Amino acid sequence: MNVSFDKSTLRYSLPNKLLCIDDNRLIPPFEEEENEMGVCSECEGQLFSFTYHNFQDYTAVVCRCVDCSLLRIILFDPAWEWVGEYPVSIIDDVSQTSANSVERNSISDIGNIAAIKLETVFSPREIEAMIQKSKGENYVRQYLYNARKKYSLFNELFGYSLEI
Incomplete structure (x- = not known):
């Protein structure tokens, strides 16, 4: 399986719990649950999930590191095999087109x-x-x-x- 999206466009709206991919795909969560998901690749702190999103044929899990507070997306295939881990930024610039869509x-x-x-x-x-x-x-x-x-x-x- 090949994941097709621009990894540099990953954003997340904390208040709305929406994952924004490719600056125009807004994905609401199908589940909100806290689970230990592994170790942060930046500081080796524990990653904990808080929302789960369907994306293409994958499950995108939004996680936060308890030590450095960075947000990460972990992708899993349909068999829950790890596909990749990607950094995600928080949407806070309301002048962006994607942010305006998320705020609505x-x-x-x-x-x-x-x-x-x-x-x-x-x-x-x-x-x-x-x-x-x-x-x-x-x-x-x-x-x-x-x-x-x-x-x-x-x-x-x-x-x-x-x-x-």
Whole structure:
């Protein structure tokens, strides 16, 4: 498996718990859990996870070192084999395009949202229509119309506004 993204663009929004990859992919967490993840490559302190994100075919785990406080992304393949460790910076410059998107909690790629969150609010047909629309494929307009009526509820429950 080959990971395809620009490692220099990894950013993380602490208040929103969103991982930003390639300055435009916003990935909400599917799990928030603290686990010991290994040793920091900078200072050899303990790394502890705090959010888990689906990224391509991988799981991206955001970790913080207890000694130097650096944030790291650790990628695991589907079999939970280690793929790589990458530094990540905290988003704090709101003039950046990606930061503005993160601050709005806007999600336009529905594939980055945990299925259980979607299924809580939307019907299977509505989810299918949103996925098809986000990919530029043909979709049933009525199902997308019904889903859009529920966007405010989804935002209220999970804190993400959908733009599909």
